[in-house]
Structure formats: C-alpha cells, structure tokens
Amino acid sequence: MTQFFINNKEQLVNEAIEGAVLTSPWQNLEQLDIDPHIRIVVRRDWDKSKVAIISGGGSGHEPAHVGFVGKNMLTAAVCGDVFASPSVDAVFNAIVQVTGEAGCLLIVKNYTGDRLNFGLAAEKAKRLGYQVEMVMVSDDIALPDNKQPRGVAGTLFVHKVAGYVAEQGQSLAMVAQAAQVAIQRTASIGVALSSCHLPGETHSERVAPGHAELGLGIHGEPGVSVLATQNSREILAIMIEKLLSAYPLTGDDKVAVLLNNLGGVSNLEMSLLTRDLCHSSLAPSIQYLVGPAPLMTALDMKGFSISLLHLDAQLETALLAPTEVSSWPTPLAVNEVARRVVEKQADQLQYQASEHAEHQMIVNCICQTLIANESELNRLDSLVGDGDTGSTFAAGARQVYRESQANQLPFAQVDKLLGVVGERLATVMGGSSGVLLSIFFTAAGQQMSEGQSLARALVAGLNKMKQYGGAELGDRTMIDALQPALEALVAGQNLTEAASAAEQGSASTALMNKANAGRSSYLASDSLSGVKDPGAVAVESVFAELAKRNR
Numbered sequence: 001m002t003q004f005f006i007n008n009k010e011q012l013v014n015e016a017i018e019g020a021v022l023t024s025p026w027q028n029l030e031q032l033d034i035d036p037h038i039r040i041v042v043r044r045d046w047d048k049s050k051v052a053i054i055s056g057g058g059s060g061h062e063p064a065h066v067g068f069v070g071k072n073m074l075t076a077a078v079c080g081d082v083f084a085s086p087s088v089d090a091v092f093n094a095i096v097q098v099t100g101e102a103g104c105l106l107i108v109k110n111y112t113g114d115r116l117n118f119g120l121a122a123e124k125a126k127r128l129g130y131q132v133e134m135v136m137v138s139d140d141i142a143l144p145d146n147k148q149p150r151g152v153a154g155t156l157f158v159h160k161v162a163g164y165v166a167e168q169g170q171s172l173a174m175v176a177q178a179a180q181v182a183i184q185r186t187a188s189i190g191v192a193l194s195s196c197h198l199p200g201e202t203h204s205e206r207v208a209p210g211h212a213e214l215g216l217g218i219h220g221e222p223g224v225s226v227l228a229t230q231n232s233r234e235i236l237a238i239m240i241e242k243l244l245s246a247y248p249l250t251g252d253d254k255v256a257v258l259l260n261n262l263g264g265v266s267n268l269e270m271s272l273l274t275r276d277l278c279h280s281s282l283a284p285s286i287q288y289l290v291g292p293a294p295l296m297t298a299l300d301m302k303g304f305s306i307s308l309l310h311l312d313a314q315l316e317t318a319l320l321a322p323t324e325v326s327s328w329p330t331p332l333a334v335n336e337v338a339r340r341v342v343e344k345q346a347d348q349l350q351y352q353a354s355e356h357a358e359h360q361m362i363v364n365c366i367c368q369t370l371i372a373n374e375s376e377l378n379r380l381d382s383l384v385g386d387g388d389t390g391s392t393f394a395a396g397a398r399q400v401y402r403e404s405q406a407n408q409l410p411f412a413q414v415d416k417l418l419g420v421v422g423e424r425l426a427t428v429m430g431g432s433s434g435v436l437l438s439i440f441f442t443a444a445g446q447q448m449s450e451g452q453s454l455a456r457a458l459v460a461g462l463n464k465m466k467q468y469g470g471a472e473l474g475d476r477t478m479i480d481a482l483q484p485a486l487e488a489l490v491a492g493q494n495l496t497e498a499a500s501a502a503e504q505g506s507a508s509t510a511l512m513n514k515a516n517a518g519r520s521s522y523l524a525s526d527s528l529s530g531v532k533d534p535g536a537v538a539v540e541s542v543f544a545e546l547a548k549r550n551r
Contacts, residue, residue, distance in 0.1 A: 003197040003300065012199055013059045013081060017041060020066045026324045028070055032097060038090040039079040040097065041066045046075055048100025051166040051175045055107040055159060056091070057114050058083040060196075061218060064296040067327030068156065073163035074325075075104070082199060082299075083219045085113030091121035095130060103131025103172035105179060107158055109151025110138040133176040135162075139188040139307060141246040142215025142224045152218050153260040153296040154186035154307035157319070160328065164318035178314065185310040187247045189239050191223075192216040192262060192303025193230060214238065218262070218298040232269075232276050239306055240282045247310060254287035256319055256331060258307040263297035265304055273304060278334055287311055288319065288331035295327065349419045354412035360404060362546065363411070363421075367401035369545040370394055370538060380534040389433070389534040396429040396437070414454060418445030418461075432469070433535070440465040455489040462486055476512045478535030481505040485543050499540075499547035506540035509533040 006012055017039055021029045032040040046052070056065045056078030065077035078094045080086035095104055108118045115136060122132040139154030162179040170178075191214050194207050206222075207213045212230055215223035227235060249255065259277060261270055270292040278286070288311075292304075309315060319331055370393045377390030400421055403409050410416040422441035425434050444461030448454065462483060471477045485502035493501075510532045 004199045006199055009200045013039060013079060016059070016062070017066060017079060020062070020326075024070075024326050026070065028324055029066070032093070034093055035089075037087065038093055039086070040076055040090060040094045041069055041079070042076040042094075042098055043069060043071070043074075045071070046098055048098065049102065050100075050169055051102045051172050052076065052095075052098040052100070052104035053107065053159065053163050053166050053175070054078065054091075054094050054098065054104055055155070056080070056086050056094070057109055057111070058085060058219070060299045061296050063294065063327035064156070068159050068325050070323055070325035071163075072167050072321045072323040072325075073159050073328060075163075075166075085111070085117045088117045088120045088124070091118050092124050095121060095125040095132060096128075099125070099130050099132070101131075103133065105162055105166070105172065105175050106132065106134040107155065107162060107179060108134055108136050109155050110136045110148055111150065114151075131172055133172055135176060135179045135183060137183050137186070139183070139186045140190075140215075140217075141187050141242060142189050144246065150217060150221075152188045152190065152307070153258055153305045154188040154309070156258060156290075156295055156328075157186050157256070157307065157309045158182045160321075160323075161315060161318040163323075164321045167321075178318070181312075182309065182315060182318075185247075185312075185315065186307060187243050188258075188305055188307040189214070189242055190216055190218070190260075190262060190303055190305030191227070191235055191239060192298075192301050194264070194302040195220040196263065196299040196301040198299070212303075214242075216298075216301070216303060218296065218301075220298065220301070232273055233280075236273065236276050236280055236306075240280055243306065243308055244282070247308060249285050249310070253285055254311045255282075255285050256288040256290060256309040256311055256316075257282070257286050258295065258305075258309070259289065259291035259293075260296055260305045260307065261292060261294040262301040262303040262305060263294055264300040264302035270304070277306070283334070286334045287316070289334050290319075290329055290331050293327070293329050295329075349416065349423055351410040351413070351416040351420060353408050354410045355407065356411035359411040359414065359417065360409075361549070363404050363409070363417070364401065365545055365549055366542050367397040367404065369542050370397035371401070373538065373541050377534045377538055380532060380537060383531045385534065388430075389538070392429050392431060392433050393538050396425045396434060399424050399428045415445045415448035415457075418442070418448060418457070436465050436469050439468055455486065459486050459490055474512070476509050476533050476536075478533065478539050480509050480512075480533065481536035481539035481543075485539065495543070495547040495550045499543040502540045502543040506532055506536040509536045 021031050028044050029041055030044045052075040054076045055074055058080045060082040068074050069077050076094045076098045078086040078090050106118050108114045122134050125132050137151035137155040137158050138149035140150040140152045158179050161182040162175055165178040166175045191212050193212050194205055212227045213223040214225050274292050374390035374394040378387055381387050381389035418441045422438040426438035440461040443464035444457040447457035447460040471479055473483050481502040484505040485498040488498040488501040
C-alpha cells in the first residue's frame, strides 16, 4: 500500500515540478518543454553572460534541486525519476540551453549514476565547443574507509558558493576552484530512526524500535552502525565526534552548520535538535546556522543530517549573499537565547472568611449531595462516557466542603463565595468539567459584584459557560437541567419549581439520541438511548436536595 498522496506514479515527478515552479516566490523559474522524460528547470532571468551552475539528480530529495534555482545559486536543475539519475540527454540539453561563452559548472553528488550521466553529457557538450567543468561533492564522512564518499546535504554549500562566485562574473576556472574549496571544507553525517517509503512499493523497516541508524544514505542505503538510543543529545554528541574526527577544528576555527530534516522529522523535534546543537561541544565554533529545514530530504525518512562548512573569508561572503531561491534559509548567527526575568502573576481572589449560616447550609447541601451521588454518577457515565463524572464532581465538592467545615470561606459575601468556589474547582476537578464550572461560578460572582441578583448572576455564569464550552440547550449535557432550573428562579419561582424544571430537563436527555458535546458525542445513538446525561443528573440531584431542605 502506498504511503503517498499520488495521482499517477509515472507522472509524480513531472506534476511535483510543476507545483514547485508555480510557487516560486520570485516567479523566476520555468520548466523547459523538450520531452516528457527530460525535466529541466531554469532561471527565467538568465542571460548566459556568466558561468552557468547546473546540478541535479534523482527526485525524492525535494526541495533539492529545483528549490535552489535562482540568483546566487543554481542556474538550472536537472531532475531524474525518484532516486534515479537524470539521463545523459537531460543533462546535455540543460548544458546547451543555459551555457554561453562563459561556460558552465556541473555540481554532481558522488553517486555512480550521476557521475556517469553528467560526465558523458559534459563530454558531449565539450565536443560541440562548450566550456564545461565538473566537480563532485563527497561530503558524507559516515563511512570513513569508503574510497567514494557519497554526496549529501553539504552539496548545498557548494551550490551557494559556486552560484555566488559565478554571479560576480568570475571565470569558469575561478568558479570551479571556489566550488572545489567548498567541497574540501565540507563534511556531513546523517542519522535516522526509520528509512523512507518509495512510491508504490511495500516497505520493510530494518531499524528496531528505540534505536537509530547512523550514516543512513539519502536513498535508504544502510548506515555504518546502529545506536541503541533515541536521545537527541547523545546522538548529536556521537555525530559531532565523528565530524570533528574527520575534519578537526582548532580553537579559532569557525563553521557554518546546516541542520537538515531528511523529510519525516516534526518541527518540534527539529527545534529540540537545534537547541541541543547550540549547547553541544561544537557550539563555540558555530558562526552561522542554516536551518533547521528540509533542504535535501530522502522522501519521508525519519532522520536528520548535519553538514559543516569550515569557513574562510570568501566562503563566508558567499554564504551570506542574498538569494532569489525558494528554499535556502538565511544563515543566522548563533546567539544566546533572549530571556527576560519577570514576576509570575497570579489572579487569586482576595477575601476574608466570614459567617452566614444559611449560605453555609446551601454550600454544604450541594457538596454532600454530589459526594453521596459519586457512585451513581460514575455508573451512568460508564454507559455514555469514560466513567468518571461522579469522581470529578465529588473531588471538587470534597475540597469546598473541607473549607466550609473549617470556616475558611466568605459565606457573608456571596460574590466572593462564588469566585472562591470557581477557583477551587479549576484546581481540584479534572478535565473540562472543572474548567466549565469554574467559568460558571467565576462569571456569576463577577455579575453579583456588579449588582445583579443571585439568580440573574447564575444565568450570566451559565451563558459564559455555554459561550466558552460550546454546548447549548438540547446538546445532552448538564445545561439541559441547569438552564431550565435557573430560568425558573429568574422568573420568580421557588426552589421546588426550579427542582421540577431540572428534573424534567434531566429526563429529556434520556430521549436524546445524539450528543453534541462532551465524550458522549463520540457514541452511537444506541449507546445513549434511555440513559440520562450524568452531568444533568448531578444538577437534578442538587436542586432536588435543596428544595427538600427548604421546605
């Protein structure tokens, strides 16, 4: 089964290139219409008066290579099929279309297919009188004994340096020399937690869970070793040790670091890796950071790579030159994290405990009722939810009841009392119920402090709870019992009549086959039929007990 959004495997690369050209911020790209199997993207503003810079390779490494065509980088990108070198004809046609008297430089990653196809195309073009030079990037240091190191993400440093020097009008020899210097001063290594999927092909994962493979190739080739860790600091330390073993730095040396997402790593993880890199042993030598970004990917590989460019004055100037390409990040100087120490703010209600026997009796009645009904509410919720409504309500009730028994609440000031209850419920009640009831009591307390009656203040609190929670009357929640009860009180009815309204509202939830809020909204109608909403039952029981004690 494919792991890709795809129309047609044979047309995947062509259609993707079209999308990349359409979204170029400078609208400075065009695709050459030569042959369906020849895929070349070039600068629209190119006039052949300067040395052309051509690179390319297999597709599947996006944004490489089309994403780096533009001023101060590539003149043209030649794209092959997924993980396959472009043909000799494709490379040859790219050379002919963009090369003037100044000549062109081919930047090739050190893979057999690329070397052969670009090399033969270069020889054909030379036979026709074109000046062509070719450099091969071999920045991968993962396999130290390999006589043909692979070209990986460090190739982008070479693109940037060669593109800048060519844009300055330098000769082909000077451009090739600058590219060669960049190659010699670049080193890369990658790591992955899993390999990549190929369009239309089955996938078998060889990296064991909890492990990482060091030196995995950008086509999924096996790495040099398997690490029994996924700890970012530990992995970075190993990678940096290997980079510095291959390319030692002195105390005064400065490097640019390219942090490349190989395609499948989340932004969250890349930010963590950036942080760890900037706190690593390499940090004192990092002059500039390029990324983190997907720059030379391996389709959806869950991995990243680090490339170092050992800077000198010319390389630094070339690196910092502005570009008109879609995918090259501006290199950033690495500084300390900006921090500002501020005093933590707390919006805690200021109050003094006070006595009021009737108000304390009401609070105690509500708390005792919710505590006594804990098991029944949990039973109901186990039928239509996750089985914890009773425990959630009881947790809040126990905290308020403890403070009531200790005479720690402002019973004589109802507005303050409502606000304190709101604060407590937000702290001790879990899930959304605690926050919703905290909003209810907090908003009601505010309304009372502004002169509203208790009943109207509670309705105002209910409206705020509905506003933030998103539930309305008829959505099969506690609101179906609470709203009619409060509306009865606002209309001047007594507690018995309010309790009757709450009972009717609670009963109506058993007839509702669809819940539009809360966990019950995920259940089928058959699971809800005949079962009251536990929140509505909690409200019903509270009003029933208050009415009973008020007789």
